[in-house]
Amino acid sequence: MAVVQITLVKGRTREQKAAIAAAINKAMVEIAHSPADHINIVFHEVDREDWAIAGKLLPEYIADMDRK
Amino acid sequence: MAVVQITLVKGRTREQKAAIAAAINKAMVEIAHSPADHINIVFHEVDREDWAIAGKLLPEYIADMDRK
Amino acid sequence: MAVVQITLVKGRTREQKAAIAAAINKAMVEIAHSPADHINIVFHEVDREDWAIAGKLLPEYIADMDRK
Amino acid sequence: MAVVQITLVKGRTREQKAAIAAAINKAMVEIAHSPADHINIVFHEVDREDWAIAGKLLPEYIADMDRK
Amino acid sequence: MAVVQITLVKGRTREQKAAIAAAINKAMVEIAHSPADHINIVFHEVDREDWAIAGKLLPEYIADMDRK
Amino acid sequence: MAVVQITLVKGRTREQKAAIAAAINKAMVEIAHSPADHINIVFHEVDREDWAIAGKLLPEYIADMDRK
Numbered sequence: 001m002a003v004v005q006i007t008l009v010k011g012r013t014r015e016q017k018a019a020i021a022a023a024i025n026k027a028m029v030e031i032a033h034s035p036a037d038h039i040n041i042v043f044h045e046v047d048r049e050d051w052a053i054a055g056k057l058l059p060e061y062i063a064d065m066d067r068k
Numbered sequence: 069m070a071v072v073q074i075t076l077v078k079g080r081t082r083e084q085k086a087a088i089a090a091a092i093n094k095a096m097v098e099i100a101h102s103p104a105d106h107i108n109i110v111f112h113e114v115d116r117e118d119w120a121i122a123g124k125l126l127p128e129y130i131a132d133m134d135r136k
Numbered sequence: 137m138a139v140v141q142i143t144l145v146k147g148r149t150r151e152q153k154a155a156i157a158a159a160i161n162k163a164m165v166e167i168a169h170s171p172a173d174h175i176n177i178v179f180h181e182v183d184r185e186d187w188a189i190a191g192k193l194l195p196e197y198i199a200d201m202d203r204k
Numbered sequence: 205m206a207v208v209q210i211t212l213v214k215g216r217t218r219e220q221k222a223a224i225a226a227a228i229n230k231a232m233v234e235i236a237h238s239p240a241d242h243i244n245i246v247f248h249e250v251d252r253e254d255w256a257i258a259g260k261l262l263p264e265y266i267a268d269m270d271r272k
Numbered sequence: 273m274a275v276v277q278i279t280l281v282k283g284r285t286r287e288q289k290a291a292i293a294a295a296i297n298k299a300m301v302e303i304a305h306s307p308a309d310h311i312n313i314v315f316h317e318v319d320r321e322d323w324a325i326a327g328k329l330l331p332e333y334i335a336d337m338d339r340k
Numbered sequence: 341m342a343v344v345q346i347t348l349v350k351g352r353t354r355e356q357k358a359a360i361a362a363a364i365n366k367a368m369v370e371i372a373h374s375p376a377d378h379i380n381i382v383f384h385e386v387d388r389e390d391w392a393i394a395g396k397l398l399p400e401y402i403a404d405m406d407r408k
Contacts, residue, residue, distance in 0.1 A: 001176065001280070001281055001323055001325065001330065002278060002279065002280050003139050003141075003176055003178065003278070003279040004276060004277070004278050004279075005075070005139075005276070005277045005278075005279075006274060006275070006276050007209070007246055007274065007275040007276075007277075008273070008274050008304065008306075009273055012304055014117050014125070016303050016304055017117065017118065017120075017125065018120075018124070018125050018128075019299070019303045020299050020300065020303050020304060021120035021123050021124070021125060022120075022123040022124070023295065023296070023298070023299035023303070024123070024295070024296055024299060025120065025122060025123025026123065026295070027291070027292050027295035027296060027299075028292065029123075031288050031291045031292050031295070032280065032284055032288055032292060034280075036121075036122035036123065037121060037122050037173075038176075038325065039121065039122060039123070040119070040120070040121055040137065040139055040174075040176060041119070041120040041121075041123075042075055042114060042118060042119050042120075042139065043114065043118040043119075044112065044114065044118070044248065045118070046246060046247065046248065049218050049221065050221065050246060050247040050248070050249070051244070051245070051246050051247075051273055052221075052222075052225035052226075052229065052244070052245040052246075053240075053241060053243065053244055053245075053273065053310065054229060054240035054241050054243060055225050055226040055228070055229025055230065055233075055240065055243070055245075056222075056225070056226070057218070057221065057222050057225060058273065060222075069144070069145055069187055069189065069194065069380065070142060070143065070144050071142070071143040071343050071345075071380055071382065072140060072141070072142050072143075073140070073141045073142075073143075073211070073343075074138060074139070074140050074141075075138065075139040075140075075141075076137070076138050076168065076170075077137055080168055082253050082261070084167050084168055085253065085254065085256075085261065086256075086260075086261050086264075087163070087167045088163050088164065088167050088168060089256035089259050089260070089261060090256075090259040090260070091159065091160070091162070091163035091167070092159070092160055092163060092259070093256065093258060093259025094159070094259065095155070095156050095159035095160060095163075096156065097259075099152050099155045099156050099159070100144065100148055100152055100156060102144075104257075104258035104259065105257060105258050105377075106189065106380075107257065107258060107259070108255070108256070108257055108341065108343055108378075108380060109255070109256040109257075109259075110211055110250060110254060110255050110256075110343065111250065111254040111255075112248065112250065112254070113254070119137055121137065121174065126137065141279070143345070143382055150321050150329070153321065153322065153324075153329065154324075154328070154329050154332075157324035157327050157328070157329060158324075158327040158328070160327070161324065161326060161327025162327065165327075172325075172326035172327065173325060173326050175325065175326060175327070176323070176324070176325055177323070177324040177325075177327075178279055178318055178322060178323050178324075179318065179322040179323075180316065180318065180322070180384065181322070182382055182383065182384065185354050185357065186357065186382060186383040186384070186385070187380070187381070187382050187383075188357075188358075188361035188362075188365065188380070188381040188382075189376075189377060189379065189380055189381075190365060190376035190377050190379060191361050191362040191364070191365025191366065191369075191376065191379070191381075192358070192361070192362070193354070193357065193358050193361060196358075205312065205348070205349055205391055205393065205398065206346060206347065206348050207275050207277075207312055207314065207346070207347040208344060208345070208346050208347075209275075209344070209345045209347075210342060210343070210344050211342065211343040211344075211345075212341070212342050212372065212374075213341055216372055220371050220372055223367070223371045224367050224368065224371050224372060227363065227364070227366070227367035227371070228363070228364055228367060230363070231359070231360050231363035231364060231367075232360065235356050235359045235360050235363070236348065236352055236356055236360060238348075241309075242312075242393065244273065244275055244310075244312060246275065255341060257341065257378065262341065277347070286389050286397070289389065289390065289392075289397065290392075290396075290397050290400075293392035293395050293396070293397060294392075294395040294396070296395070297392065297394060297395025298395065301395075308393075308394035308395065309393060309394050311393065311394060311395070312391070312392070312393055313391070313392040313393075313395075314347055314386060314390060314391050314392075315386065315390040315391075316384065316386065316390070317390065
């Protein structure tokens with residue numbers, strides 16, 4: 001049994017999510033031996049303005065990194 | 069004190085959510101003896117394309133189950 | 137499909153958790169029409185010192201409430 | 205390293221979120237000595253109808269409180 | 273940027289967790305193009321008695337499945 | 341109303357947690373205007389072996405950083 005909650009910034013396509021879910025499921029089945037029908041993977045997408053690193057919202061944080 | 073975070077696929081009505089919240093609250097108060105004013109229940113609704121079981125996004129997972 | 141993550145202060149018995157899980161599952165099946173084998177309920181128990189309300193750890197918060 | 209997931213009712217401005225993130229980051233750096241580049245703060249905003257206290261969705265819960 | 277919170281029943285070894293983290297990170301970098309230093313993966317391990325499916329704690333749920 | 345779930349590596353003292361909770365609560369009250377009695381802050385502490393960055397468990401990730 002496994003619940004995998006992925007928090008991400010918006011913008012991935014359906015194909016990307018399908019590929020990520022397949023890869024994580026494979027790892028959970030092969031390495032952790034979790035039964036596939038009980039592996040739930042959920043994507044929670046948020047806006048860039050709803051994520052902060054080092055106390056700065058992502059638009060500012062990334063702009064600062066690019067400047068360096 | 070209790071925090072109950074419910075992750076669900078989109079599509080429940082306000083009435084369904086109200087009934088679910090009332091039932092969970094009743095269980096937490098009567099069985100766990102949590103004080104009602106400190107029982108927070110939050111619904112996080114996601115798209116069907118944002119949930120995977122057995123490594124397949126729900127639209128594919130459900131289509132596969134129906135085929136069996 | 138539903139994932140219900142319950143954060144609680146430590147101290148409930150196995151019997152209480154079993155009864156809470158049964159009640160929540162019943163609500164999710166009967167009201168939300170989620171399929172039972174895909175309703176995952178997880179209890180995350182934390183120490184009273186790991187929970188704060190109104191900016192006070194629970195031992196202090198509860199002592200303050202009792203004083204009033 | 206810290207992950208701070210904040211669940212809130214919708215309605216805060218970008219400026220409020222930036223100020224909250226800055227304040228939380230400051231606390232985590234100064235008090236917990238977490239390295240700033242590894243402090244992730246994420247806001248999950250939900251509708252008022254997706255939050256319940258004491259088993260009532262927020263619109264009803266708040267209306268009840270105001271009546272008292 | 274990604275936060276991956278994995279809730280699991282206790283019992284995986286350090287080696288299993290390291291291999292799972294490596295596989296998930298690879299998927300997030302190659303498919304989602306997240307920067308590796310900002311991919312946080314956290315394992316939350318709970319007791320089997322703290323997880324329920326279909327309203328039954330895992331020891332009972334698994335015993336029921338084995339009987340069928 | 342706010343739920344703040346903080347995931348941290350083990351090792352902070354009760355005093356540190358009390359100070360962090362007080363600071364976060366202050367920010368939520370003053371900036372977000374959340375009512376203090378409905379601001380729940382919960383610390384989830386995990387072992388260093390249960391956290392990975394860049395696909396490496398923290399003991400390895402930190403050792404790699406120190407080497408550079």
